[in-house]
Amino acid sequence: MIAAMPVLVWILVACFLGTLLSLALAAVVAFRVQSRWIPTLVSFAVGALLGAAFLDLLPDLFERTRNPGRTAAFILFGILVFFVMEKLLLWRHHHHGEEMEAEPDSPHLHDHGRSGWMIIFGDSFHNFTDGVIIAGAFLANVKLGVVTSIAIIAHEIPQEIGDFLVLLNSGFSKRRAMFWNVVSGMAAVVGALVAYFALSAVGAWIPEILAFAAASMIYVAVADLIPGLHKRTAFGESLLQVIFIAAGVGTIWLIHAVLFPEI
DSSP: OTTTHHHHHHHHHHHHHHHHHHHHHHHHHHHTSOGGGHHHHHHHHHHHHHHIIIIIIHHHHHHHOSOHHHHHHHHHHHHHHHHHHHHHHHHHHHHTTOOOOOOTTOTTOOOTTHHHHHHHHHHHHHHHHHHHHHHHHHHHOHHHHHHHHHHHHHHHHHHHHHHHHHHHHTTOOHHHHHHHHHHHHTHHHHHHHHHHHHHHHHHTTHHHHHHHHHHHHHHIIIIIIHHHHTTOOOHHHHHHHHHHHHHHHHHHHIIIIIIOTTO
16 A cells, blocks of 8 residues: 555646646636627637537547447436536526526626536536546556646646636636636546545446536537527627637647547
8 A cells, every 4th residue: 555655646646737737727818818708709618518529528438338328328318417407507597586698799698607507517527537547547557647647638728718718608707717617627636536446446437427528518518508609690700600619629639639649
């Protein structure tokens, strides 16, 4: 146990530094964004979320799973779970007499936190899985752990920027968005600790955990964010939306397929 402790230290340092670095870089971008630009930059969040789901998470979980049908069912189940969650959040706001802002041209159009809370929930699953993967890599080889951690951090930065923009667009203040991003980021540390002491038990559930994370990204992007983009129909704004969506997808693809193709 004493001989294994340095590995645990490596794992915890990698998770803490990775979380703090990705959040710090995301915050630098997000805090410099003027509020009037947030609805347009949400397009980048759409691209980053869909890119992370379809170019990163889904291929990875289908490679890991021994039962593709079961994994696909968990993705479908996850989408339905997030649909129910949104219904409950809608019921809560209507029950308390809160009205959603309906002016499509308002720079502060938001959904009273619905998509934000779903992103926090789904991102926590994703970060937990990242922690499990980092721990597994370090337990195999310290060098592999370092390379894996760098790759995961690189993947996380554009996604965290997208998540931050979703939270701001959903009505969170910048400080509140930062706080909840830190909370969800700490799920990586929890995942790493659980994996370190029970890797075989947790590792068997990685495809299902990834399926929930992918479901949250797909649902928020398609059900919450894209309909909001359609409310802005001017040609110039529509063109910017397409460009930023492509930039979000392209950033994920560049990091995943070009910079770290082996991870």
